[in-house]
Amino acid sequence: QKACKGIVGVRKTRRLAQNIVDLVRDDNSLMLGLASIKDYDDYTYTHSVNVALLATCLGRQINMSDISLEYLSVCGLLHDLGKVGVSKDVLHKQGELSVGEWDEMKAHPLIGVRKILRLNAPHKLRSRIILGPFEHHLNPDMSGYPRTIFMDKISLIGKILRIADVYEALTAQRAYRTRAFAPDEALRKMWSERGQKFDPILLKSFIRMMGLYPVGSMVELSNGNLALVMDYPEESRNYLPLVLLLADDGKGNLIRGDMVYLADQITKDGSLSLSIVRGIEPTRFGIQAAEFFLHEK
Numbered sequence: 001q002k003a004c005k006g007i008v009g010v011r012k013t014r015r016l017a018q019n020i021v022d023l024v025r026d027d028n029s030l031m032l033g034l035a036s037i038k039d040y041d042d043y044t045y046t047h048s049v050n051v052a053l054l055a056t057c058l059g060r061q062i063n064m065s066d067i068s069l070e071y072l073s074v075c076g077l078l079h080d081l082g083k084v085g086v087s088k089d090v091l092h093k094q095g096e097l098s099v100g101e102w103d104e105m106k107a108h109p110l111i112g113v114r115k116i117l118r119l120n121a122p123h124k125l126r127s128r129i130i131l132g133p134f135e136h137h138l139n140p141d142m143s144g145y146p147r148t149i150f151m152d153k154i155s156l157i158g159k160i161l162r163i164a165d166v167y168e169a170l171t172a173q174r175a176y177r178t179r180a181f182a183p184d185e186a187l188r189k190m191w192s193e194r195g196q197k198f199d200p201i202l203l204k205s206f207i208r209m210m211g212l213y214p215v216g217s218m219v220e221l222s223n224g225n226l227a228l229v230m231d232y233p234e235e236s237r238n239y240l241p242l243v244l245l246l247a248d249d250g251k252g253n254l255i256r257g258d259m260v261y262l263a264d265q266i267t268k269d270g271s272l273s274l275s276i277v278r279g280i281e282p283t284r285f286g287i288q289a290a291e292f293f294l295h296e297k
Contacts, residue, residue: 041091044083047168052076054164055157058202061209064156072157074125075132079161082112082133106145109134132157136165139197159199163206166190166197173283183214184279211238216289218282219243222275226254226285228292237263243276244292254287 055076059069083091086108090101097105112133117126135158138144142152154162170186173179181189187207194200213219217229227243234240245257265274282289 041083041088043172044080044091047172048077048080050168050172051079051161051164054168055160057209058160058164058206061205062202068157071125071128072132072160074129075157075161076164078112078116078129079133079136079165080108080112081115082108082110084115085111106137109137109146131155132161134158136161138162140195140199144197159202163190163198163203167206179281179283182279182281183210183217184212187212187214208238211241213241213276213279215241216293218246218280218285218287218289219276220278220280222272222277226280227257227260228282228289230259230293233261234263240266241276246287254285256292 059072170181226246229241231242240263246254247257249255
């Protein structure tokens with residue numbers, strides 16, 4: 001029955017996105033701040049919205065208060081506002097940055113703080129949303145950037161943004177690398193760097209929230225079929241997703257097949273008759289996972 005209902009998780013995400021949109025719409029100064037990012041660089045804009053969604057989901061996962069979630073969402077939306085002060089040549093450079101270019105890139109958290117302080121927004125709001133954008137490239141041991149002698153630990157919002165920012169960046173197509181990380185690859189890489197780069201408890205909560213193969217992941221099943229992870233209908237079974245089988249249309253294109261709920265594939269002896277073998281980067285097959293969500297049956 002849950003498999004037939006389909007993508008429950010996507011509807012929840014849409015509601016969450018609408019809440020963020022409503023929040024920004026209610027404060028014109030925040031809308032202008034976000035618009036300045038979009039006007040300058042489309043990738044940074046998309047990245048910022050995705051980081052806000054991921055961060056807010058993690059905030060809900062750890063039961064942050066509603067007002068804290070609002071501040072967290074705004075911090076996610078504006079965490080890279082400072083990149084409007086970085087040259088586009090540096091932002092889009094293919095290959096390694098020079099020392100001077102890297103110094104310019106590392107300045108964007110401080111530039112962002114200055115721009116947030118200039119927003120025509122209530123003082124209380126500005127004071128609550130400057131710390132996260134300042135901290136989002138700092139590690140738990142205070143390494144990273146910008147270097148500071150005035151702090152000895154990172155705020156909760158800063159730790160959450162760090163996780164959301166890195167995950168989104170790893171799984172996105174970027175000019176400086178040949179391919180994006182598959183979601184499960186990104187989570188494994190991040191887990192190997194827990195403690196050093198990420199708060200271990202928050203990262204564990206993030207992985208539990210996302211599932212080992214997050215919604216939108218392309219996977220290979222044990223029978224050789226390809227599929228997309230569409231939802232985790234039961235939170236207690238975040239290793240058994242609802243998947244959409246991908247069928248060959250005979251012309252070399254992958255099209256929608258049947259929905260299969262892997263929890264229904266448990267046999268009497270407790271084993272799985274169908275399971276996920278590995279994650280796959282969707283662009284290898286020339287598909288965008290989002291298209292299969294937007295054109296749901």
